[in-house]
Amino acid sequence: MSGYAIDKGQARILETAVFDLVVQSEAESAMIIDATGSVLAHTGDVHDPIRDTISALAAGSFAATRELASVLREPGFHAIHHQGQKSSIYIHSIAENFLVLVIFANRATVGLVKLYVTKMIEEIEPLLRIVSQQGPSSTVAAPPDLDFDTRRDPFAAHPRHATPTASP
Amino acid sequence: MSFVSFGKREISFKIVYYGPPLSGKTTNLEHLHKAIPQGAKGPMTMLSTREDRTLYFDFLPLQSSAIKGFDTKFQLYTVPGQPVYNETRRIVLNGADGLVFVADSQWDVMEQNVDSFENLKKNLGTYGLSLANLPYILQFNKRDLPNIAPPHYMDFLLNRGEKRVPCFESVATDGTGVRTSLNMIARLVMANFIAEYRMGVASSAAREQLAVKDA
Numbered sequence: 001m002s003g004y005a006i007d008k009g010q011a012r013i014l015e016t017a018v019f020d021l022v023v024q025s026e027a028e029s030a031m032i033i034d035a036t037g038s039v040l041a042h043t044g045d046v047h048d049p050i051r052d053t054i055s056a057l058a059a060g061s062f063a064a065t066r067e068l069a070s071v072l073r074e075p076g077f078h079a080i081h082h083q084g085q086k087s088s089i090y091i092h093s094i095a096e097n098f099l100v101l102v103i104f105a106n107r108a109t110v111g112l113v114k115l116y117v118t119k120m121i122e123e124i125e126p127l128l129r130i131v132s133q134q135g136p137s138s139t140v141a142a143p144p145d146l147d148f149d150t151r152r153d154p155f156a157a158h159p160r161h162a163t164p165t166a167s168p
Numbered sequence: 169m170s171f172v173s174f175g176k177r178e179i180s181f182k183i184v185y186y187g188p189p190l191s192g193k194t195t196n197l198e199h200l201h202k203a204i205p206q207g208a209k210g211p212m213t214m215l216s217t218r219e220d221r222t223l224y225f226d227f228l229p230l231q232s233s234a235i236k237g238f239d240t241k242f243q244l245y246t247v248p249g250q251p252v253y254n255e256t257r258r259i260v261l262n263g264a265d266g267l268v269f270v271a272d273s274q275w276d277v278m279e280q281n282v283d284s285f286e287n288l289k290k291n292l293g294t295y296g297l298s299l300a301n302l303p304y305i306l307q308f309n310k311r312d313l314p315n316i317a318p319p320h321y322m323d324f325l326l327n328r329g330e331k332r333v334p335c336f337e338s339v340a341t342d343g344t345g346v347r348t349s350l351n352m353i354a355r356l357v358m359a360n361f362i363a364e365y366r367m368g369v370a371s372s373a374a375r376e377q378l379a380v381k382d383a
């Protein structure tokens with residue numbers, strides 16, 4: 001899969017799905033992320049920038065698990081469950097290129113989380129398969145013209161923030 | 169693998185810092201983490217061994233408003249340079265939109281630079297990718313050390329692919345050349361994305377016109 005995009009309507013469907021999942025399974029937070037760790041939808045207490053860190057680590061963790069499966073000639077480990085003292089994480093793959101990640105306190109049960117994740121996957125998998133086959137520009141009816149200012153650096157040094165030895 | 173959320177007006181890109189062991193990939197990210205102001209960066213995550221060598225990857229999320237009307241996120245990753253960790257290097261490369269190859273300028277590790285560059289090409293090949301169609305730059309690091317190769321020699325050694333790419337001299341420990349390298353790869357990644365995006369828009373419009381004619 002190369003670059004892809006989601007429009008407002010697709011984003012709303014995914015946001016509703018993770019919201020329902022959190023309510024039904026009594027979890028703390030849930031996200032739908034892609035294989036590089038970009039967040040497509042999320043609900044719960046985890047916010048930027050920690051959210052990006054969690055999604056990058058979860059994507060990395062799942063990629064390593066996938067390689068383990070490959071080494072063991074196992075067709076695929078579709079889910080991983082990290083159990084902690086206070087909270088746990090459950091990660092399940094969807095439509096090859098995406099993951100659903102659920103963070104839940106230990107008062108919730110992993111069985112309930114698995115049940116509602118399975119139900120959610122049934123609902124959103126067709127949509128994610130469509131998304132992964134579409135290029136960014138074919139997602140919206142009237143794609144905006146995207147551009148960036150070639151005269152300005154994306155990360156220009158600001159005098160107040162530059163370190164004494166900042167690059168020229 | 170770029171990701172656009174038209175609803176949230178967000179675009180994400182993944183940039184990977186690749187190179188031989190101890191060439192300064194992590195030091196690049198550490199400097200950026202110090203130099204980029206709060207609000208434009210998230211926390212830096214390092215998955216390291218006890219000896220502070222990268223075991224899996226380092227991760228630094230940055231944010232800019234570079235693409236007009238969109239929050240533009242750049243997720244920076246490093247890979248472990250040691251040969252034994254090739255599988256993890258390969259995993260981290262997956263979905264990269266751009267690369268910074270951090271080479272060590274010291275004469276005695278020149279062979280490692282070449283080996284690592286060949287390894288990069290091989291690992292990209294496992295995803296059906298090639299340096300010919302992926303934005304990347306070369307960074308010649310450790311220019312403050314004695315016994316270093318001249319930049320034109322390193323350029324001759326590493327910059328001989330199908331396209332010639334920008335090269336930067338750097339001293340990642342004091343930040344020299346680090347931000348410049350990031351700005352260049354960010355520009356190349358955005359330019360590549362926008363060119364592909366516009367091509368997609370143009371071909372969709374052409375398809376629609378054909379459909380109208382057929383009707």
